[in-house]
Amino acid sequence: MMKRILFIAAHRPDRSPSQRFRFEQYIDFLEKNGYHCHESCIISERDEKHFYNPGSFPFKAYIFLRSFAKRLLEFIRFYNYDIIFVHREAFMTGTTIFEHLYKRTKAKLIFDFDDSIWIHNVSDANKKLSWLKSPEKTGKIIAIADLVFAGNQYLADYAGKFNKNVVIIPTTIDTNEYKNLHLNSHSAVCIGWSGSMTTIKHFEYAIPFLVEIKKKYGSRVFFKVIGDAGYKNEELDIIGIGWKKEDEIKELSTIDIGIMPLPHDEWAKGKCGLKGLQYMALEIPTIMSPVGVNVEIIKDGINGFLAETTEEWIAKLSSLIESAELRNQIGRSGRKTVEENYSVSSQEKKYLKYFDDIIKSSK
Numbered sequence: 001m002m003k004r005i006l007f008i009a010a011h012r013p014d015r016s017p018s019q020r021f022r023f024e025q026y027i028d029f030l031e032k033n034g035y036h037c038h039e040s041c042i043i044s045e046r047d048e049k050h051f052y053n054p055g056s057f058p059f060k061a062y063i064f065l066r067s068f069a070k071r072l073l074e075f076i077r078f079y080n081y082d083i084i085f086v087h088r089e090a091f092m093t094g095t096t097i098f099e100h101l102y103k104r105t106k107a108k109l110i111f112d113f114d115d116s117i118w119i120h121n122v123s124d125a126n127k128k129l130s131w132l133k134s135p136e137k138t139g140k141i142i143a144i145a146d147l148v149f150a151g152n153q154y155l156a157d158y159a160g161k162f163n164k165n166v167v168i169i170p171t172t173i174d175t176n177e178y179k180n181l182h183l184n185s186h187s188a189v190c191i192g193w194s195g196s197m198t199t200i201k202h203f204e205y206a207i208p209f210l211v212e213i214k215k216k217y218g219s220r221v222f223f224k225v226i227g228d229a230g231y232k233n234e235e236l237d238i239i240g241i242g243w244k245k246e247d248e249i250k251e252l253s254t255i256d257i258g259i260m261p262l263p264h265d266e267w268a269k270g271k272c273g274l275k276g277l278q279y280m281a282l283e284i285p286t287i288m289s290p291v292g293v294n295v296e297i298i299k300d301g302i303n304g305f306l307a308e309t310t311e312e313w314i315a316k317l318s319s320l321i322e323s324a325e326l327r328n329q330i331g332r333s334g335r336k337t338v339e340e341n342y343s344v345s346s347q348e349k350k351y352l353k354y355f356d357d358i359i360k361s362s363k
Contacts, residue, residue: 003359004080005030006107007039008098009087014245015045017196019087021171021274022114022151029348035355038081040074042067042091067091071098081107082359086141088113094134099141108358111141114151114171116270118158142166147358151272152293158270167354170293171272175335175343178281181253189217189321192224192255192284194275196243200228202268205261205289209313210236216314217321226251255284256327257320261313262289273297277342280304280334285320285327287313297342303333 007027009019027037047063071091075098084107090098102109118138142148143162149169150156159166184190191210193203203225213221214236223236231240241251252258258279262268269292276297279286286304288294298304305320307313320327340346 002036003034003082003355004036005038005083005085005355006081007037007085007087008090008102009039009041010043010089010092012041012044013039015048017274018114021173022087022112022149022169023085025172025174025344026348026351029344030352030355033352042070064093075101079105081105083108083110083355085110085112086145088115088117089137089141094137096137096140096144099144103144106362108146108362109144110147110149110354110358111145112149112169113138113155113159114270114272114274116155116158116267119267119270147354149354152270152296154269154292169347169351169354170342171274171277172342172344172347173277173281173338175281175339175345178249178278180282180284181250183250183253184256186222186254188219189221189256190224190254191221191257191259191317192226192252193259193261194226194243194252194278196227197230200225200231200240202260202262203231205263206259206313207233207236209310209317212310212314213317213321216318221321224251224255249282252278252282252284255279257317258284258286259317260286260288260294262291262294264289264291268292273342276304277338280331281338281343283328283331283335285330286334287316287320297337299337302330303337304330 011019013024030037084102118135120135139162142159148159148163148166150159150166151171156166156168223238225231225238225240227243228240229242260276271292273293276286276288287307288298290306290308298306300306305316307316
């Protein structure tokens with residue numbers, strides 16, 4: 001008999017990296033193994049143009065009200081699921097009303113998260129609406145979940161304060177899809193960063209050492225930012241490129257060295273290393289800040305590099321800039337790490353087992 005899963009998330013399919021790499025890429029596998037999957041989102045493509053830009057408060061109010069009504073109607077319609085899987089939250093404000101409603105159904109409730117979302121962190125575009133958020137919300141949802149999927153040990157430790165049924169599911173890459181197109185035929189070395197409008201602030205941590213790299217190597221290097229079309233840096237000759245799912249691998253394939261700088265703060269400690277894993281899956285030599293799970297992913301000097309100080313970033317970037325052989329060696333090793341530990345194929349059987357076990361436990 002086909003088992004039914006309702007995936008609750010904010011964004012439409014193929015839009016949010018968090019959703020794509022946490023559960024969407026497992027849906028085909030689940031459906032081949034006895035599950036019917038339905039994904040429910042509340043933010044449309046049209047909504048995004050207003051939701052992530054400053055102002056537009058009347059339209060944002062409309063989004064909130066319409067989304068609340070949709071979630072309420074869904075609860076009535078989708079009462080006969082075996083599992084309700086909530087990614088991060090069911091609704092974008094501080095309320096947990098929907099998670100509590102799901103808990104009242106016969107379905108098992110799985111909660112999945114991949115960031116330190118219990119920390120008050122609001123995008124610049126929505127600072128004036130920060131009063132609608134509640135840092136305590138995440139712990140409340142975890143407490144009522146039947147099972148919690150945490151993206152790394154740091155997140156699992158937090159979840160363990162509220163619930164004993166916590167498992168670590170790393171953020172993974174579909175290595176069958178992620179294959180480098182080798183579009184870096186340029187003579188200069190491209191140092192690239194991939195992210196979004198909300199994480200571009202992390203790229204700014206790279207500016208001091210990238211300026212020094214440009215002084216040192218001049219026209220032998222250039223820089224690329226993917227994910228924020230509005231970003232510009234005249235000193236480094238950067239004009240940001242907007243993110244498109246269909247162009248993602250093509251754009252990443254033009255990068256020779258991938259960087260993931262992060263601050264040492266509680267929010268960054270919850271990161272699951274996605275940017276770095278994307279580079280590594282494409283055999284792009286990767287340098288990360290030694291924050292959170294990054295120190296588990298990277299074996300310094302073997303499958304990538306860890307760099308903290310400006311001097312370390314300059315030294316490790318320089319070694320890669322000056323040696324194509326080293327870039328190839330590190331890139332191949334990085335790909336192998338992803339295949340073995342952070343790929344869909346390496347995790348899918350374990351992923352499926354958690355779903356099967358939680359259904360069996362209810363019988």
